[in-house]
Amino acid sequence: MAPLDTLPDSSNAALERLRALLEAASSQKEQRLPPERVLAAQIGIGRPALRRALEVLEAEGRIWRHQGKGTFIGPRPSEPHIDMEEVSKRTHPLEVMDARMEIEPMLARLAALRASNGDVERLVRLANKTAESFDADGRELWDSALHRAIAEVAGNSLLLAVFDLINRVRQDRTWQQLRERARSEERQRIYVEQHRRVVAAVAQREAAAAEGAMREHLSFVRDGLLRIMTHSQVGGDDPHSVETTMPFNDKKELQHGT
Amino acid sequence: MAPLDTLPDSSNAALERLRALLEAASSQKEQRLPPERVLAAQIGIGRPALRRALEVLEAEGRIWRHQGKGTFIGPRPSEPHIDMEEVSKRTHPLEVMDARMEIEPMLARLAALRASNGDVERLVRLANKTAESFDADGRELWDSALHRAIAEVAGNSLLLAVFDLINRVRQDRTWQQLRERARSEERQRIYVEQHRRVVAAVAQREAAAAEGAMREHLSFVRDGLLRIMTHSQVGGDDPHSVETTMPFNDKKELQHGT
DNA sequence: CACGGAACCAATTGCCAATTGGTTCGAGGT
């Protein structure tokens, strides 16, 4: 931010001194710098001057600081977690369906390519369970289990993590009730049939057919959701339904990592 | 686990008592149950008997417990975070490339469909930056920025989160050095050209071409990585290289969510 | 007016005690 020329002499002197220190400590295990107050006293300058120098070094990416933690050499480490709440907040329900329609057919294709006989057996069992369940909760549970099993059979643990990421956003309680409104006996019957078709394609190792069947299934689910969202909600007994709307998505605010 | 018939009488009595309690408190805001010791005293039974009953209820999914936290009514809440370290640990480098080859071409296709003129301008600028950079670190940085920009232009915030998930695993320090070994002037020249082709396809809104160009690019990257991993590593000065191998992936251990 | 020092604010860490579910072991009764 601040051009070098505008820095006071003391800060510039500190900068040179610090660069030398960083160079020397680059191969050391001591990646932590002394506290600002101590470091300022060591160099023999004031804290404001030191902070101006550190500001430059941080902008250059040579160090990183955090209140309460300290000052460290090297690039800022990426956070070891992904905040699901943040992701959920930014994501529109239709975006979830779009993402599923891109990811899950691909997983079905991979599953068809890599499924063992035991895998197929498991998928068939799950598909049957989906059909046998009578209460809505049970069906939803087995449905979810089937989709995840396909993702597992695909045999790529990173893509499985991707599936879980999408799935967790999908199971956010705010959208849970949105799906409940889309449920119906007729639609459930069709779901069961579509599931059977996907599993059958995987069982016969027909990758393209599995991908197509899954895409068709999700397309149907998507249409159901769209219809619910388009129709004027008659049963407006839920004040929280406003929160499910969030219609806008400014690209400038699409930021997850550093 | 334990069949109901094998439970002692006291536990069965506690079970009935607890079911009634759960039924009554289902609509209350008090989702937390008293500590086991207190609850046992209230009901008038011993803690072992109470715990057997709670074990059943937990297996049924009506309550969930955690050491140090307490016992709560309802389904176990999903963790609000994804542990990147866990994901990294389970994932083989080639799985990362496979995942990228599935995801990023799709993002390039979506980007071609949804790019604004401003978006295209930005992508062109980034592609040029990649070509202009001379030091290896700078190139890697701009390369990463270009790939992410494409993911942003795709316009689906959930798929952007998916991209970030994969990207963070990719940037794990263990594999960083793997990529460093694959670098070469010749390959970098080709990368630049492939990037240009992807951006050009997006600029002309040719979705299929963009997808194809990105797939070709990643296929090239993947081959480079594969060659490095296949060749006997001459410079075996890194004892940690063993950790990058992890060749096996037992499907039984593929579990992320509940 | 500009720079520097001091004081204050806010976030983080480490520590300790209390709480709570999980486990083990022995007493006591059938």
Place this chain on the structure above:
DNA sequence: ACCTCGAACCAATTGGCAATTGGTTCCGTG
């Protein structure tokens, strides 16, 4: 001899407190 129960112990979590540390504001000094 076996099973059940109570007690003690173990381990994980929470909350509060003090100390540390980067971030900010304010005022004195030259």
